[in-house]
Amino acid sequence: MSENEPFIGIDLGTTNSVVATVIDGVPRVIASRTGQTLTPSIVAVARNGKRLVGHMAKRQAITNAENTAYAVKRFIGRRWGAPEVEDARKVLPYELVPGPEGVDIRAMLGGRAFAIPEVSALVLAELKADAESFFGRRVTKAVITVPAYFNDGQRKATKDAGRIAGLEVVRIINEPTSAALAYGFGKQMEKKVVVFDLGGGTFDVSVLDVGKSVYDVIAVGGDTYLGGEDFDRRIIDWLVFSFAQEHQAIDLRQDKMALQRLRDAAERAKIELSEGRQSAIHLPFLASGPEGKAALHLDRQLTREKLEDLTQDLVDRAIGVTDRTLRDAGVRTGQIGEVLLVGGMTRMPRVQQAVKAFFGREPSRGVHPEEVVALGAAIQAHALLHPQKGKEVLLLDVTPQNLGIMVVGGYFATIIPRNTTVPTSQSHLFTTVQDNQTTVRIAVLQGASDKAVENELLGEFVLEGIRPAHRGEVEIEVTFDISADGIVGVSARDSATGTRQSITVTATSGLTEAEMRRILEENLDELLTRRQVGDFERLRDRTQAVIAEIEALSPAVKDALARSRFGKDAVIRAEEVVARARAATEARDLQQMIAVEEQLDRALQLFKGLAAGTPPGEKGA
Amino acid sequence: MPGESGVQADRYHGFLFNPADLSEEVDLDLPRRREILYFVGSMDRWTHWQVLALPWNASVDQVKDAYRERAKVFHPDRFPGLRLGSYRSRLERIFRRLTEARDALSEESARAEYARRTAPPEEVARSAARQIENDARSKERRARMARTNPLVSRVARVRELMDRGRQAMAEERFADAARDFMTASAMDATATEARTLAEQARRKASSGRARELWEKARAAELQHDLDRAQLHAEAAAEAEPGEARYAVYVARLAIERGALETARSRAEGAVRTAPTLATAHEALGEVLALQGEIAAARKSLERALELDEGLAGARERLRKLRWSFLR
Numbered sequence: 041m042s043e044n045e046p047f048i049g050i051d052l053g054t055t056n057s058v059v060a061t062v063i064d065g066v067p068r069v070i071a072s073r074t075g076q077t078l079t080p081s082i083v084a085v086a087r088n089g090k091r092l093v094g095h096m097a098k099r100q101a102i103t104n105a106e107n108t109a110y111a112v113k114r115f116i117g118r119r120w121g122a123p124e125v126e127d128a129r130k131v132l133p134y135e136l137v138p139g140p141e142g143v144d145i146r147a148m149l150g151g152r153a154f155a156i157p158e159v160s161a162l163v164l165a166e167l168k169a170d171a172e173s174f175f176g177r178r179v180t181k182a183v184i185t186v187p188a189y190f191n192d193g194q195r196k197a198t199k200d201a202g203r204i205a206g207l208e209v210v211r212i213i214n215e216p217t218s219a220a221l222a223y224g225f226g227k228q229m230e231k232k233v234v235v236f237d238l239g240g241g242t243f244d245v246s247v248l249d250v251g252k253s254v255y256d257v258i259a260v261g262g263d264t265y266l267g268g269e270d271f272d273r274r275i276i277d278w279l280v281f282s283f284a285q286e287h288q289a290i291d292l293r294q295d296k297m298a299l300q301r302l303r304d305a306a307e308r309a310k311i312e313l314s315e316g317r318q319s320a321i322h323l324p325f326l327a328s329g330p331e332g333k334a335a336l337h338l339d340r341q342l343t344r345e346k347l348e349d350l351t352q353d354l355v356d357r358a359i360g361v362t363d364r365t366l367r368d369a370g371v372r373t374g375q376i377g378e379v380l381l382v383g384g385m386t387r388m389p390r391v392q393q394a395v396k397a398f399f400g401r402e403p404s405r406g407v408h409p410e411e412v413v414a415l416g417a418a419i420q421a422h423a424l425l426h427p428q429k430g431k432e433v434l435l436l437d438v439t440p441q442n443l444g445i446m447v448v449g450g451y452f453a454t455i456i457p458r459n460t461t462v463p464t465s466q467s468h469l470f471t472t473v474q475d476n477q478t479t480v481r482i483a484v485l486q487g488a489s490d491k492a493v494e495n496e497l498l499g500e501f502v503l504e505g506i507r508p509a510h511r512g513e514v515e516i517e518v519t520f521d522i523s524a525d526g527i528v529g530v531s532a533r534d535s536a537t538g539t540r541q542s543i544t545v546t547a548t549s550g551l552t553e554a555e556m557r558r559i560l561e562e563n564l565d566e567l568l569t570r571r572q573v574g575d576f577e578r579l580r581d582r583t584q585a586v587i588a589e590i591e592a593l594s595p596a597v598k599d600a601l602a603r604s605r606f607g608k609d610a611v612i613r614a615e616e617v618v619a620r621a622r623a624a625t626e627a628r629d630l631q632q633m634i635a636v637e638e639q640l641d642r643a644l645q646l647f648k649g650l651a652a653g654t655p656p657g658e659k660g661a
Numbered sequence: 662m663p664g665e666s667g668v669q670a671d672r673y674h675g676f677l678f679n680p681a682d683l684s685e686e687v688d689l690d691l692p693r694r695r696e697i698l699y700f701v702g703s704m705d706r707w708t709h710w711q712v713l714a715l716p717w718n719a720s721v722d723q724v725k726d727a728y729r730e731r732a733k734v735f736h737p738d739r740f741p742g743l744r745l746g747s748y749r750s751r752l753e754r755i756f757r758r759l760t761e762a763r764d765a766l767s768e769e770s771a772r773a774e775y776a777r778r779t780a781p782p783e784e785v786a787r788s789a790a791r792q793i794e795n796d797a798r799s800k801e802r803r804a805r806m807a808r809t810n811p812l813v814s815r816v817a818r819v820r821e822l823m824d825r826g827r828q829a830m831a832e833e834r835f836a837d838a839a840r841d842f843m844t845a846s847a848m849d850a851t852a853t854e855a856r857t858l859a860e861q862a863r864r865k866a867s868s869g870r871a872r873e874l875w876e877k878a879r880a881a882e883l884q885h886d887l888d889r890a891q892l893h894a895e896a897a898a899e900a901e902p903g904e905a906r907y908a909v910y911v912a913r914l915a916i917e918r919g920a921l922e923t924a925r926s927r928a929e930g931a932v933r934t935a936p937t938l939a940t941a942h943e944a945l946g947e948v949l950a951l952q953g954e955i956a957a958a959r960k961s962l963e964r965a966l967e968l969d970e971g972l973a974g975a976r977e978r979l980r981k982l983r984w985s986f987l988r
Contacts, residue, residue, distance in 0.1 A: 252726065423738070424738060424741045425741055425742065434736055434739065435738070461760050463737070463757065465757060523737075523753065524737045
């Protein structure tokens with residue numbers, strides 16, 4: 041193996057990162073040059089302008105809080121202005137600013153704006169340097185892990201971070217899959233495995249079917265904003281709140297240094313409570329007293345019960361996601377052969393109890409839940425770079441979120457559903473919306489919402505040169521393609537003319553929020569609609585039936601109204617709706633028919649009520 | 662390796678390889694190239710079983726195992742660091758096809774349905790033959806059960822009796838039918854059908870018997886053997902007491918033989934059983950007239966004529982009675 045180029049697997053965590061490799065067929069963690077296996081994912085710029093990473097950065101964080109970036113993984117590949125980002129910003133001692141395009145997020149450190157991948161790259165470079173000192177030679181090839189639930193943009197940004205750090209990222213793999221790989225290494229596993237990964241910033245759950253050294257992921261789920269940081273935050277909020285009660289509304293969050301001290305204390309208390317029943321939080325001289333009075337101290341006892349109370353809903357959320365993911369996988373808890381706990385937060389007794397109660401079995405955990413992910417990454421790197429006969433492992437991963445395009449009405453049409461094994465490719469037929477439409481705009485999206493705007497925009501392109509024809513006559517086949525490397529390719533083809541356009545979806549950061557809005561609002565008529573054979577006929581029949589029913593009720597309603605002063609304008613509105621429904625049916629305008637369908641139903645209900653002698657607004661009178 | 666390529670050519674018999682594909686500059690040996698090209702070229706017409714190199718109707722577990730084995734052979738990740746050229750996309754397509762097959766067969770009901778649709782002809786024939794064989798075998802099994810198991814044999818016997826009884830009914834052997842139904846009903850007290858059928862058969866059987874006796878009586882009467890005729894007619898009336906005409910016939914024979922008491926009781930019986938039978942009233946009227954009960958005789962005769970105007974005998978007798986009354 042020594043003649044081969046060295047390779048590493050990196051778990052780039054929210055709070056801590058780990059680097060590992062495989063030596064003589066055995067995966068092992070590479071300790072840092074100072075002898076630690078965990079490197080805090082913290083980057084700071086010291087007063088003298090020096091960049092500090094890891095333990096060095098963590099040590100000086102209290103005195104240099106505003107220039108110390110931690111947990112940047114929560115912002116990687118995210119957009120400026122996203123609600124989660126706004127929420128997290130409130131308790132960050134360091135400042136976040138929008139990038140020059142106003143899209144991505146930058147961290148202000150030592151007066152310079154760092155792109156998030158840049159910050160992550162500093163951590164990766166540190167790990168790379170550790171590995172190089174371990175091997176005594178240059179290391180370039182790496183597998184980096186990300187939460188399974190990361191979308192394409194977040195994965196891409198992570199890959200970019202690797203490139204900035206001078207690494208050739210052989211593959212981005214999912215943390216839970218990686219953990220399963222490390223756990224199953226050297227064992228003859230033949231069962232379904234659930235990985236419950238509650239880390240520093242993200243929660244991931246994966247269901248795998250393992251056998252013959254093939255790690256076949258059936259389903260993944262997760263929450264990219266649920267992790268140890270959120271547990272800490274609950275403790276911080278509790279401390280801040282009780283301190284404010286005690287000392288006439290002093291908001292400790294206004295003081296960066298106090299906030300950093302609270303953060304450290306909260307994390308320490310949380311860790312202590314995994315073993316002990318209570319933890320003393322003692323922070324002397326935390327804030328200066330009002331108007332020259334003596335400085336204020338914070339002294340609190342946090343019990344395990346109180347912590348569990350403060351964080352119960354977070355645990356419940358994780359179990360809820362687990363339940364959904366199992367249902368996605370079509371697997372019952374009884375069929376699970378192994379439940380694997382990964383991530384530092386799974387050391388919390390309450391989390392373990394909840395997992396045990398949910399699965400009805402004792403969960404397993406490696407010796408070091410913080411290291412297992414990096415070990416798996418190293419094993420995968422090994423498999424991808426130096427396959428050996430007989431010992432091969434093969435990872436079959438899935439797409440974590442639906443991939444699709446935007447269709448008329450601002451809706452999202454899924455083309456590759458989540459939990460599809462990659463590599464994969466799938467196509468769907470769409471049709472034009474307008475008569476003589478010669479171009480279509482394909483907006484490629486990823487996410488779980490039905491509404492396009494609530495999903496992540498991965499990119500867009502235009503298919504031109506469509507043969508002029510009536511709307512709905514031109515068929516356009518849109519094909520999505522995901523390669524083994526996870527690269528998404530999209531192509532659109534006019535089946536009649538054979539005209540073809542395609543893009544390889546790359547980073548999302550090139551697109552501004554304004555561009556997003558522009559795509560969503562303008563050029564609506566350049567979009568596609570789903571092929572809806574027979575839908576028109578069905579809807580027309582239904583619409584006409586409802587109109588007929590309304591008209592049949594009409595005399596009775598007029599009768600009722602002659603005796604009542606209620607509901608006259610409602611009836612006028614109902615008649616308008618009927619007229620609109622008729623017009624839409626005549627124009628064969630499916631979109632308009634769908635739009636008016638519900639109002640028509642309401643009008644019918646109204647007429648039924650009036651005919652039965654219950655004027656609107658007079659119910660029960 | 663000319664020898665090996667000869668073997669390979671046989672395996673891919675009839676498959677045309679594009680020489681350009683075989684000579685592309687990639688880090689794959691010739692057998693591997695052939696295997697990939699053959700797979701890609703065939704996979705669209707292959708069944709899911711063939712794709713996974715499984716026999717038809719393989720189980721879900723076999724499907725899973727085969728998928729894993731095949732994935733390890735064809736997944737692009739299994740060729741790290743190699744120049745794959747156009748073969749990379751071929752490998753990805755193969756993998757997709759494998760996944761498609763696995764997805765289609767990894768759920769039992771879908772797998773079974775697919776197996777039904779893709780059953781080879783000889784398998785269809787075999788399953789049809791098996792079905793016929795099963796039918797024959799189950800028949801034999803039932804017969805054996807009937808012989809050995811008392812409960813089963815009893816049920817079988819009852820069914821047999823019922824069938825035989827119905828057959829006899831159809832052939833108008835009512836007495837036989839009645840006997841079978843009676844036996845069946847005795848063997849199985851819950852069989853209400855047997856009881857009703859037995860009742861019906863018995864009724865039909867006795868009416869047949871009564872008719873036979875009546876015919877004998879008629880024959881004797883024609884031979885002027887009134888005693889024998891009387892005997893048979895009595896028997897017929899006994900055999901079918903519900904049929905009043907036999908009683909009327911007995912009464913008339915008795916009148917002729919001058920046994921007025923017998924005649925009267927028979928005629929009265931006939932009138933009771935069939936109050937609307939004109940000949941019964943007529944016979945009673947005649948007996949009563951002969952016994953001198955004129956008023957009662959007239960009443961009976963009038964009733965007979967009310968019911969049937971065409972009774973000449975009654976009319977004549979009534980006329981005589983009137984006449985004698987006037988006198």
